[in-house]
Amino acid sequence: MESIFIEPAVDSDLDVVLDLLRRSNLPVDGLADHFGGAIVARQDGRVVGCAAVEMYEDGGLLRSVAVDDSLRGLGFGQQLTNAALDLARDRQMPAVYLLTTTAADFFGRFYGFQTITRDDVPESVRQSVEFQSACPASAVVMVLVL
Numbered sequence: 261m262e263s264i265f266i267e268p269a270v271d272s273d274l275d276v277v278l279d280l281l282r283r284s285n286l287p288v289d290g291l292a293d294h295f296g297g298a299i300v301a302r303q304d305g306r307v308v309g310c311a312a313v314e315m316y317e318d319g320g321l322l323r324s325v326a327v328d329d330s331l332r333g334l335g336f337g338q339q340l341t342n343a344a345l346d347l348a349r350d351r352q353m354p355a356v357y358l359l360t361t362t363a364a365d366f367f368g369r370f371y372g373f374q375t376i377t378r379d380d381v382p383e384s385v386r387q388s389v390e391f392q393s394a395c396p397a398s399a400v401v402m403v404l405v406l
């Protein structure tokens with residue numbers, strides 16, 4: 261297999277990342293405005309995975325963690341998440357929040373994210389499109405203090 265590199269996304273990755281998110285049944289709304297916090301997994305020049313952190317005054321919002329389905333189970337989801345969390349630490353985020361309908365166990369098991377309620381999330385993070393409209397009310401809300 262060609263080597264896979266985990267690296268910051270560049271603007272020209274946006275369309276391919278949005279396509280990967282749609283294929284993975286994840287929301288796309290709001291990502292373009294926060295693409296500076298996106299990470300990709302690249303294989304032979306092709307984007308095969310992504311993750312992103314939206315930065316707010318009181319914390320980061322981890323979102324859009326996805327791996328091409330032909331490459332799942334090989335550790336790339338964890339590498340992408342690690343890179344996104346490192347980015348949040350570099351930007352001095354005190355905590356990272358997320359919403360998920362599909363992978364609460366993944367983030368709990370590998371990173372220690374804890375389930376919280378929407379009311380526990382700082383107001384600035386709740387302004388994100390994911391909190392406002394893109395994720396269903398039934399999504400699990402989680403936090404990791406950095």
Ligand SMILES: CC(C)(COP(=O)(O)OP(=O)(O)OC[C@H]1O[C@@H](n2cnc3c(N)ncnc32)[C@H](O)[C@@H]1OP(=O)(O)O)[C@@H](O)C(=O)NCCC(=O)NCCS
Pocket residue numbers: 284286323324325326327328331332333334335336337338339359360361362363364365366
């Ligand atoms: C979730 C996802 C990013 C994981 O990526 P991945 O590269 O397959 O994961 P890794 O190889 O790093 O880790 C594999 C481990 O995670 C576990 N895992 C994978 N997806 C999981 C999920 N949705 N829920 C719970 N655990 C999960 C696997 O069982 C495996 O555990 P094991 O090591 O005990 O066997 C990938 O399955 C994906 O793109 N899913 C669709 C999009 C999605 O739901 N994203 C998360 C919401 S933001």
